[in-house]
Structure formats: C-alpha cells, structure tokens
Amino acid sequence: MTRPKVVLYNPRVDFYTMPLALIALGSHLPRERYDVVIVDGRIEQDPEAAIRAHLDGAICVGVTVLTGLPIRDAVRMSRAVKAMRPDLPIVWGGWHPSMFGTECLEEPSVDITVQAQGEATFLEVVERLERGDSLEGCLGTTYRDIGRSPIENPPRPLADINTFRPHDYSLIPVDRFYALKGKPQLDYIASQGCRFRCAFCADPFVYKRGWVGLAPERIGQEIETWWRQYHFTDVNFQDETFFTQAPRVVAIAEEFIRRKLPISWAATMRADQCARMPDDVLQTAKRSGLRRVLVGVESGSPEMLKRIAKDVTIEQIMITAERCRVLGLRVQFPFIVGFPGEDDESVAASFSLAKRLRAMSPDFETHIFYFKPYPGSAITQDAVNQGYRLPQSLDEWANFDFIGSAGPWVTGAKFQRVERFKFYQRLAWDRVPLWKRPAQAIARWRCRNDAYGFPLEKFVSERLRPVATMS
Numbered sequence: 001m002t003r004p005k006v007v008l009y010n011p012r013v014d015f016y017t018m019p020l021a022l023i024a025l026g027s028h029l030p031r032e033r034y035d036v037v038i039v040d041g042r043i044e045q046d047p048e049a050a051i052r053a054h055l056d057g058a059i060c061v062g063v064t065v066l067t068g069l070p071i072r073d074a075v076r077m078s079r080a081v082k083a084m085r086p087d088l089p090i091v092w093g094g095w096h097p098s099m100f101g102t103e104c105l106e107e108p109s110v111d112i113t114v115q116a117q118g119e120a121t122f123l124e125v126v127e128r129l130e131r132g133d134s135l136e137g138c139l140g141t142t143y144r145d146i147g148r149s150p151i152e153n154p155p156r157p158l159a160d161i162n163t164f165r166p167h168d169y170s171l172i173p174v175d176r177f178y179a180l181k182g183k184p185q186l187d188y189i190a191s192q193g194c195r196f197r198c199a200f201c202a203d204p205f206v207y208k209r210g211w212v213g214l215a216p217e218r219i220g221q222e223i224e225t226w227w228r229q230y231h232f233t234d235v236n237f238q239d240e241t242f243f244t245q246a247p248r249v250v251a252i253a254e255e256f257i258r259r260k261l262p263i264s265w266a267a268t269m270r271a272d273q274c275a276r277m278p279d280d281v282l283q284t285a286k287r288s289g290l291r292r293v294l295v296g297v298e299s300g301s302p303e304m305l306k307r308i309a310k311d312v313t314i315e316q317i318m319i320t321a322e323r324c325r326v327l328g329l330r331v332q333f334p335f336i337v338g339f340p341g342e343d344d345e346s347v348a349a350s351f352s353l354a355k356r357l358r359a360m361s362p363d364f365e366t367h368i369f370y371f372k373p374y375p376g377s378a379i380t381q382d383a384v385n386q387g388y389r390l391p392q393s394l395d396e397w398a399n400f401d402f403i404g405s406a407g408p409w410v411t412g413a414k415f416q417r418v419e420r421f422k423f424y425q426r427l428a429w430d431r432v433p434l435w436k437r438p439a440q441a442i443a444r445w446r447c448r449n450d451a452y453g454f455p456l457e458k459f460v461s462e463r464l465r466p467v468a469t470m471s
C-alpha cells in the first residue's frame with residue numbers, strides 16, 4: 001500500500017547547517033504510515049521541480065522559516081506549490097511563524113502556522129489533515145478556515161524530547177552536506193529551549209524559558225549509529241546552551257569515550273555555567289573530543305551586560321577564558337555592539353575585553369556583530385515602544401537582515417570605527433604567515449593604542465581581497 005507523502009522544505013540560505021528542524025519533524029512522523037521527503041533549497045538545482053515530483057499523493061507541504069532572507073524563498077516556494085496544487089495545505093513552522101503565527105497567514109499561500117516546538121504538533125496536524133478534520137483545538141497552531149479570519153489555538157506545552165522518535169539522518173543526503181561544508185561534519189541537536197533571559201534573544205519568548213534535553217545514552221547511541229553509517233569526524237552541536245546541567249554534559253562525554261567514537265565536537269557554553277562547573281566537566285569533555293566552545297560575551301561593559309540581562313559577569317568570562325586556555329580549547333567569543341542608545345564608552349569596553357581575550361590565546365576569536373532588532377526580544381520591544389517601526393509585511397521581513405549595514409542605532413562614524421577594529425584585531429592576533437608579521441606588529445600597536453586612523457593596511461588588504469560584510 002502506498003503511504004501518503006509529507007513534503008518538507010528548507011529555504012535557500014548561504015550556510016550549510018543540516019536541516020535539523022526538518023529532520024526532527026520528519027523523524028517523528030511514523031514512517032510506516034507516512035512517506036517523508038525533505039527538499040532542501042540549498043542543495044537542489046531546481047527546488048521547485050524537486051517539490052513538484054513529490055506532490056502527487058501528498059498530504060501537505062511543511063516549510064521551516066527563519067526571520068529575514070529565508071522568508072523570500074519560503075514565500076516563493078509556497079506560492080509555487082499553491083499554483084501547482086491549490087488544494088494542498090501549506091504549513092509554516094520555525095522561529096518566524098512562532099512569533100508571527102497570525103501575520104504569516106496574511107500570505108494567501110500559507111494555511112497553517114505552528115508555534116515553537118514542532119514534533120508533536122506537526123504529527124497531529126498531519127493526522128488531522130489526513131482524516132480531513134479541522135484544526136480546531138490543535139494546540140500550538142494558528143490556521144485559516146476557508147472564508148474566516150485566522151484562528152489561534154492555545155500553545156502546546158513543551159514536551160520531553162526523549163519521547164520523540166530518534167533523529168533519522170537518512171532523510172537527507174548527508175554526503176552532499178559534507179561536500180558543501182568542506183568536511184565530514186554532522187550537525188546535531190541535543191536539547192531545545194533555554195532557561196536564560198537575555199534581552200536581545202527570541203528564545204525566552206518562543207520557549208518561555210523552558211529547556212528539554214535528550215538523555216546522554218540516547219545521544220551516544222544515535223551518534224554512534226550515524227557515525228557507523230556516515231563516518232563523520234566532527235559533530236557540531238547546535239543547542240542554544242549545550243552546557244546546561246553539568247552532570248549531563250559529563251555523561252554525554254563519557255558516552256563518547258565508552259563507545260570509543262573517534263570524533264571531535266563543538267558546542268555552546270555560557271560563561272556563568274563554565275565558571276560554576278567543577279574542573280572535571282571540561283576535562284572530561286576535552287578527553288571525549290571537545291575542540292571548540294562558543295561563549296556569548298556580548299559586551300565588555302558591566303552596565304550593558306546588566307541592561308541586556310545576560311546574567312554573566314566579566315569575571316566569569318575571564319575564568320572561562322583561562323579554563324579553556326589551560327585545556328587548549330578553541331573559543332569563539334561573539335560580541336554585539338550597537339544596542340539602541342549604546343554610548344562610545346560601552347563600545348570601547350567591548351573592544352578592550354576583546355583585546356584581553358585575543359591576547360590570551362591565538363585559539364580565541366572575538367567576532368563582533370551589530371545588534372539587529374530581531375523580534376521577540378525585550379530590547380526590540382523597548383525600541384518599538386520608543387517608536388521604532390518593525391517590518392509589517394512578510395515582504396518587509398524578508399529584507400530585514402540589512403547585511404552590510406548596522407541598523408539605525410549606529411552612526412556612520414561608529415560603524416567605521418567598529419569595522420576598523422574588527423580588521424585590526426584579526427590581523428593583530430590571528431595566526432599569520434611570516435611575511436605578514438610586520439603588518440601584524442603594526443596592528444598590535446594600533447590595537448594597544450586604539451589608533452585606527454588612516455587604515456592603509458585595511459585598504460590594501462580589501463583591495464587585494466574584497467571581504468563579504470557579515471552583520
């Protein structure tokens with residue numbers, strides 16, 4: 001008997017993280033009942049043709065949607081599917097529809113949106129669509145009944161992810177992702193949500209500060225199963241805060257050691273968590289293959305850290321840096337500048353902390369991003385209350401990334417100073433070939449003295465190799 005199809009689509013973006021949301025959703029649909037197909041706009045030559053090939057016998061098409069540029073491709077594909085099969089329901093889920101469930105339904109090609117954690121909700125949606133039932137009372141969804149305005153159901157409580165079926169990587173062409181990434185690396189998600197409350201982040205809004213993590217045994221088993229099949233050498237955990245619950249992290253690391261998995265891995269960590277952790281946590285993690293952590297610093301100004309409710313101190317950041325340095329771990333310490341109303345002193349404090357960190361180890365990186373008023377965060381809400389106009393339509397949201405600029409809060413002079421600092425701190429502390437050492441010495445002098453005027457080296461370097469501006 002042929003099973004009905006469920007088609008899932010990942011819009012085009014320039015990064016090649018595996019489509020973990022679609023893997024999670026597709027894996028949780030019972031395969032004996034549904035034929036799940038993932039079409040990824042990033043790897044198909046002609047995504048529209050790829051979807052068309054699966055529309056016969058489909059129950060619905062699900063699209064994962066991040067705020068910003070991916071919306072454009074999500075809309076384009078949803079319209080194309082509607083034109084081919086006007087009767088086929090289109091379901092949007094992911095971060096943007098989680099925050100704008102009703103607004104997304106203003107796009108006529110979208111019939112249903114799903115808010116927050118999707119596995120159980122999507123299964124129920126698919127079952128109801130298969131039976132021809134309405135979505136009345138289907139928790140975690142917003143939907144449009146024919147001829148009626150959108151109906152918003154109550155949210156669905158966050159479920160324990162251990163109750164969901166195992167992640168099935170055979171739903172995607174893993175080797176194609178290796179080729180695009182340039183390495184045999186598996187992306188994996190071991191938890192959902194976050195308990196913290198950073199005022200620039202959408203997570204507290206979408207997951208209501210809830211957190212659920214997979215059991216270490218299950219992580220070990222899944223990773224071993226897929227390692228035997230796909231022979232990756234590295235696992236990139238995409239969790240918001242991987243190091244939540246130190247004993248669980250140790251247990252995960254011990255799973256890798258016990259199973260003798262010859263892999264390295266990377267994950268996110270908060271500085272307050274690291275500073276509180278007993279020594280053996282990072283040591284065991286390192287022994288099991290931990291190679292890199294990402295520790296959000298955000299600001300070098302204690303006042304700004306307070307304002308953005310990071311709940312991390314400079315002291316904790318320095319303790320974390322020292323612990324990682326001793327263990328020889330690579331660390332990415334991202335900063336954010338250009339918060340609404342941020343003064344020069346605060347930006348200077350971030351430069352100063354970035355320099356301290358970079359001087360500690362050539363394995364420490366301090367990327368600097370500009371604040372963008374991503375929806376669902378307290379700072380964005382404050383800005384809106386003070387008159388900032390967020391995009392109103394999907395079309396405006398699709399243009400929201402303002403890549404190459406820094407948003408309305410950063411003056412031209414500040415932008416220029418930050419861009420120069422970014423260039424000089426990289427040159428000053430990155431590992432460089434011998435012939436670049438004189439330029440490196442000058443860059444260090446510039447950073448030490450905050451002297452970024454007449455940036456001749458930057459001009460020459462960019463003439464030789466134009467850089468893509470990442471916001």
Ligand code: B12
Nearest residue numbers: 015020021062063064066067068069093094095114117118
């Ligand atoms: C991988 C990733 C990316 C990848 C995207 C890969 C892809 N698939 O296209 C890349 C590198 C491109 C990316 C880019 C950015 N990202 Co990003 N990213 C992530 C990250 C780390 C993991 C996403 C993931 O796979 N999660 C695992 C899955 C299982 O969870 P999920 O996506 O939430 O999916 C669940 C539900 O949302 C829902 N669901 C999702 N899709 C669908 C679809 C359907 C049909 C249904 C029913 C349900 C559903 O069900 C899923 C299972 O429960 C998240 C943080 C996180 N841990 O989620 C940030 C995150 C999504 N990114 C974020 C941001 C801010 C960015 C950037 C702006 C960063 C930057 N400064 O440049 C950019 C720009 C995005 C853009 N406009 O292009 C924000 C959210 C932004 C937003 N409002 O959309 C997050 C939440 C990080 C954060 N806390 O701030 N990102």
Ligand code: SF4
Nearest residue numbers: 194196197198201240
């Ligand atoms: S920035 Fe990280 S730690 Fe802070 S709320 Fe968001 S996900 Fe949690």
